[in-house]
Amino acid sequence: xxxxxxxxxxxxxxxxxxxxxxxxxxxxxxxxxxxxxxxxxxxxxxxxxxxxxxxxxxxxxxxxxxxxxxxxxxxxxxxxxxxxxxxxxxxxxxxxxxxxxxxxxxxxxxxxxxxxxxxxxxxxxxxxxxxxxxxxxxxxxxxxxxxxxxxxxxxxxxxxxxxxxxxxxxxxxxxxxxxxxxxxxxxxxxxxxxxxxxxxxxxxxxxxxxxxxxxxxxxxxxxxxxxxxxxxxxxxxxxxxxxxxxxxxxxxxxxxxxxxxxxxxxxxxxxxxxxxxxxxxxxxxxxxxxxxxxxxxxxxxxxxxxxxxxxxxxxxxxxxxxxxxxxxxxxxxxxxxxxxxxxxxxxxxxxxxxxxxxxxxxxxxxxxxxxxxxxxxxxxxxxxxxxxxxxxxxxxxxxxxxxxxxxxxxxxxxxxxxxxxxxxxxxxxxxxxxxxxxxxxxxxxxxxxxxxxxxxxxxxxxxxxxxxxxxxxxxxxxxxxxxxxxxxxxxxxxxxxxxxxxxxxxxxxxxxxxxxxxxxxxxxxxxxxxxxxxxxxxxxxxxxxxxxxxxxxxxxxxxxxxxxxxxxxxxxxxxxxxxxxxxxxxxxxxxxxxxxxxxxxxxxxxxxxxxxxxxxxxxxxxxxxxxxxxx
Numbered sequence: 310x311x312x313x314x315x316x317x318x319x320x321x322x323x324x325x326x327x328x329x330x331x332x333x334x335x336x337x338x339x340x341x342x343x344x345x346x347x348x349x350x351x352x353x354x355x356x357x358x359x360x361x362x363x364x365x366x367x368x369x370x371x372x373x374x375x376x377x378x379x380x381x382x383x384x385x386x387x388x389x390x391x392x393x394x395x396x397x398x399x400x401x402x403x404x405x406x407x408x409x410x411x412x413x414x415x416x417x418x419x420x421x422x423x424x425x426x427x428x429x430x431x432x433x434x435x436x437x438x439x440x441x442x443x444x445x446x447x448x449x450x451x452x453x454x455x456x457x458x459x460x461x462x463x464x465x466x467x468x469x470x471x472x473x474x475x476x477x478x479x480x481x482x483x484x485x486x487x488x489x490x491x492x493x494x495x496x497x498x499x500x501x502x503x504x505x506x507x508x509x510x511x512x513x514x515x516x517x518x519x520x521x522x523x524x525x526x527x528x529x530x531x532x533x534x535x536x537x538x539x540x541x542x543x544x545x546x547x548x549x550x551x552x553x554x555x556x557x558x559x560x561x562x563x564x565x566x567x568x569x570x571x572x573x574x575x576x577x578x579x580x581x582x583x584x585x586x587x588x589x590x591x592x593x594x595x596x597x598x599x600x601x602x603x604x605x606x607x608x609x610x611x612x613x614x615x616x617x618x619x620x621x622x623x624x625x626x627x628x629x630x631x632x633x634x635x636x637x638x639x640x641x642x643x644x645x646x647x648x649x650x651x652x653x654x655x656x657x658x659x660x661x662x663x664x665x666x667x668x669x670x671x672x673x674x675x676x677x678x679x680x681x682x683x684x685x686x687x688x689x690x691x692x693x694x695x696x697x698x699x700x701x702x703x704x705x706x707x708x709x710x711x712x713x714x715x716x717x718x719x720x721x722x723x724x725x726x727x728x729x730x731x732x733x734x735x736x737x738x739x740x741x742x743x744x745x746x747x748x749x750x751x752x753x754x755x756x757x758x759x760x761x762x763x764x765x766x767x768x769x770x771x772x773x774x775x776x777x778x779x780x781x782x783x784x785x786x787x788x789x790x791x792x793x794x795x796x797x798x799x800x801x802x803x804x805x806x807x808x809x810x811x812x813x814x815x816x817x818x819x820x821x822x823x824x825x826x827x828x829x830x831x832x833x834x835x836x837x838x839x840x841x842x843x844x845x846x847x848x849x850x851x852x853x854x855x856x857x858x859x860x861x862x863x864x865x866x867x868x869x870x871x872x873x874x875x876x877x878x879x880x881x882x883x884x885x886x887x888x889x890x891x892x893x894x895x896x897x898x899x900x901x902x903x904x905x906x907x908x909x910x911x912x913x914x915x916x917x918x919x920x921x922x923x924x925x926x927x928x929x930x931x932x933x934x935x936x937x938x939x940x
Contacts, residue, residue, distance in 0.1 A: 335678065335703040335737060340930065342673035343734040344912075344922045349374075349668045352642045352654055357402040358635030360425060361642070361656065361667070364394055373397055373407055375425050378640070378656070386427030400448045404473070406433075422473050433471060439463060440836070445497045448473065455481065455497060464835045466491075468499055481518075487839055488513075494539045495589055501536055501547070501565075507842020510534070514565040516545065525568035526553070530843045531759045533558045537585045541592035546571065548594055550582050556754040557581040560597050575607050581752055586631075588613070590638050600752040602684035602696065603628075603726035616641070619662050627652075628727070646670070649679035651728045671730075678703070680736040682726055687779040693760075695772050696753070697745040698724060699785075702736045710741040711790035711938050712780060714806075714814075716773060719798035720847045721758060723750040738930060739938060741785060747772035747802075749847075763849050765798075765826065766805045766861025773802060774810050792937040794818035794875075794929070801826075805861055808869035816936035818875035818929060820912070821882045824893055825864040827851055828886050864889055867896040873903035875932040877925055879911040905932050 349363045350371075361378055364371040365385075370393040376383040387394055389409065395418055397407035403425050408418040420434040420441060434441040439460035448454065452474045457466040461483075468482040468491055482491070482499055489510075492501035502513040502522050509529055513522035528534055533552040537560075540546040545565050552558040559576020563569065575597055576582060584598040588610065595613040596606050608614035620629045624645055632654075633642040639659045646652030651670035658665070680703055686696045701707050713735050717724045724744040732742045746753070747769045749761015761769050773793070780786035793814050795803040800822020807817040823829045826848055833844060845851075849858040859865050874897065878890040887908075894906045907928050909921040 335705075338678060338734075338737050340734065340926050341919075341923055342671075343730045343737075344919075344926060345671050345673055346919055347668075347670060349654075351397070352667060353397070353399055353633045354635045354640050354642055354656075355399050355402055355425070356636040358637060358640040359402075362397070362399070362405065362425075363667075364397070370410075371395075373405070373423075375427075384427060386423055386425065398443075398446045400446060400454065400473075401451070404448070406443060406446075406454070431473070431476065433473060433476065434458075440466075442466075444468065444491055444499075445493050447497060449497045455493060455499065457491060459836050462486075464838055466836060482522075489839055492536050494544065495541065495592070500539065505530070505839050505843070507840055508846070512536075512568070516565075525565055526563075528553060530846060531755045531762075533755070537594070538587035548574070548585065548587065550585055550597075552755050556756050558583070558754075560585050560594070574609065581754055583752065586613075588638065590636065600723075600725065602698075616657070616659055620657065623664050642667075644670075646728050647676070648682035648726055648728060649733075650674065650676040651730070670728075674733075678737070679728075679733050682729070682732065684726065687776055689772050689775045691771075693748065693757075693772075695745060695747065695776060697743065697776060698726065699744075699780075700732050700736045700742040701785075702739050702741065705739065707741070707785050709787040710785060711739065712743055712777070712786045712792070713740045713933065713937070714743045714745070714773060714777060714791065714793040714803075716745060716747065716793065716795040716799040716802040717750070718796050719749065720844075721749065721751050722798075723752045725752075734926065735933075738933070740933070741780070743776060743780060745773055745776045762847050763854060763857065765801060765848070766809055766857065769802060770805055770809050773806060774813060777813060790815055790937050790940050792816045792818070792933060794820075794933075795822065796820040798823055800824075801861070801863070804863035804870075804874065807872050807874055808863070808866050811871070814872060815940055816873040816875070816932070818877075818932060820877045820925065821879040821885055822863075822876070823885065825862045825886065825889055826858045827862065828889060832885075864893050867893065867900065867902075870897060870900075870902055873905070873932070873936040875905040875907075875929065877907045877909065877928070880908050881910055903936070 346366055348366050351364045353362045361376050363374055365374050372385055372389055373387040373394050374383050374385050393410045394407045395410045397405055399405050404422055406422050408420055411418050421430055421432050423430040439458055441456050441458040444455040444457055452472055454471045454473055456469050456471045458469055459466045461467055465484040465486055467480055467484045469478040470481045471478050487504040488502050489505050490503040494500045498518050504511045509527050511524045511527045514525045515522050535550040537548040547563050547565055549561055549563050550558050551561045558581050560574040560582050561570050562572040564571055580599040582597050582599050586595040588595045594609045596608045598604050598606055627645045627647055630644045631641050632644050641657040643655040643657050651674055653669045654667040656665040680700045682698050682700045685699045686694055689695050723746045735742045749769055751758055777791055781788050791814055793803040793806050800819030803817045804819050804822055806814050830844055876894055878887055880887050894904055897904045909924055911918055912922045912925050
């Protein structure tokens with residue numbers, strides 16, 4: 310027994326020495342530090358600028374709090390147990406609308422209105438038969454909300470005028486069957502609608518409520534036309550983000566009487582506009598956002614530029630975003646971040662030009678221990694320029710490193726510069742993390758985006774592989790230690806690489822990955838059926854593209870997978886079939902493929918997913934350690 314204790318003591322001593330951080334080495338940060346749930350999220354300013362609201366994480370989930378800005382006194386106004394407030398907003402100085410989670414798996418919620426004191430709460434919707442969403446975040450005549458609902462027909466959304474005082478609903482516009490979106494003017498009146506047949510979208514306009522909507526323009530589904538706001542002094546003119554007759558989106562003015570573009574406020578052949586901000590108070594456009602390797606702003610109003618310049622002075626070398634503002638545009642909620650810092654929330658007072666800190670996004674993260682996210686680009690084998698990001702582990706020479714390729718989700722999305730907990734976690738574990746905006750990614754214009762349509766297992770795969778070969782040529786990557794991991798469509802890409810790119814990847818991991826493109830299309834809910842042709846254009850048509858879809862659906866390709874794979878299935882994910890995932894795993898195991906399989910309830914916020922997150926990332930870390938780093 311004495312001998313045992315002696316050896317156990319020596320083991321503990323050797324373990325302590327092994328775990329000590331050597332000078333010049335990165336500290337191994339506890340896994341859970343990267344993926345902590347935020348204590349407070351979704352800050353909003355009341356229209357009068359006197360209160361802030363937020364969702365607070367508690368044992369039972371998320372509840373809504375109101376805080377008096379002057380005194381700092383906070384009060385809890387919802388008291389949910391085992392449910393969450395999943396979304397909310399102010400509709401007046403005294404009233405808030407909130408969505409109460411009913412069924413997380415089916416993404417169903419009920420809508421309530423509540424006074425800022427936490428009294429006079431009334432339920433506005435019950436979603437047993439359908440869904441409802443608020444179109445305009447302000448009360449009309451102090452009692453009406455414009456909402457859309459599919460209670461009449463589950464496949465389409467009509468517009469109703471909802472009386473929040475007595476709960477009555479009066480139809481404001483009946484959907485003929487093909488309307489997919491509605492747009493109001495600054496007074497909350499319904500003026501625009503968007504219809505689609507899947508392949509094309511049509512913008513419809515009416516000058517006044519009560520008139521018939523008339524079509525003013527039709528575009529194919531790859532063309533962007535996103536109305537932002539009506540021009541105040543000429544209500545027939547709208548500001549819109551548009552790629553009509555151009556590859557990159559621009560901010561333009563359009564005459565709704567004719568559908569003709571009148572003026573380009575900002576745009577060129579190299580920049581793609583993705584967002585634009587309109588000021589209700591000043592009744593003019595404030596700024597727009599375009600994407601290059603990160604988001605950049607172009608100002609259309611000097612007063613908002615002064616605010617952002619002041620924020621740059623107060624928070625140097627930090628990206629800032631305005632999340633909420635009061636009606637007077639004096640009190641703002643600010644979110645900050647960098648690529649190495651998840652950031653913080655602040656109140657900014659424009660008249661005093663000062664900040665008041667609200668909370669940190671994740672106080673466990675130390676910026677000096679995180680890795681820089683570098684923008685990179687390379688040429689694909691057909692000469693197309695592909696952009697991406699490379700994050701290297703700290704204090705390690707960038708030579709012959711183990712690499713985790715991290716393809717983004719989709720089907721139309723992109724990676725952007727900024728803090729990414731997964732990326733920093735993997736870099737801290739010693740991996741070079743490679744993110745590639747392959748063909749089909751958004752933000753680079755419609756030509757580049759459409760070049761990736763129906764290319765799952767095709768050019769998308771080629772772009773990923775060309776990026777890996779570029780890393781090998783640069784001698785950054787150890788060609789024997791390259792793995793790939795993705796979520797959703799990123800998981801589809803990762804698993805496709807396991808059999809379409811033999812000899813390149815040592816292992817592949819998928820979190821709720823799309824393993825069957827046919828099943829993915831079948832999972833599209835009834836109210837998206839009008840957009841089904843759009844999905845056919847991006848993912849594939851089951852009738853005409855069946856062979857290619859089958860080739861890029863890992864479920865049907867188990868006989869070609871010969872490397873270790875990690876499959877995590879979110880049992881509540883509506884877009885995947887848990888039974889198919891189990892069959893997929895069984896078929897792989899029959900062939901003696903090294904499979905790690907995990908079922909959980911997803912890794913996203915809120916609190917009840919903390920255990921799932923820990924379980925998932927612990928398993929992923931062990932899988933990569935065994936099959937990649939230690940090869």
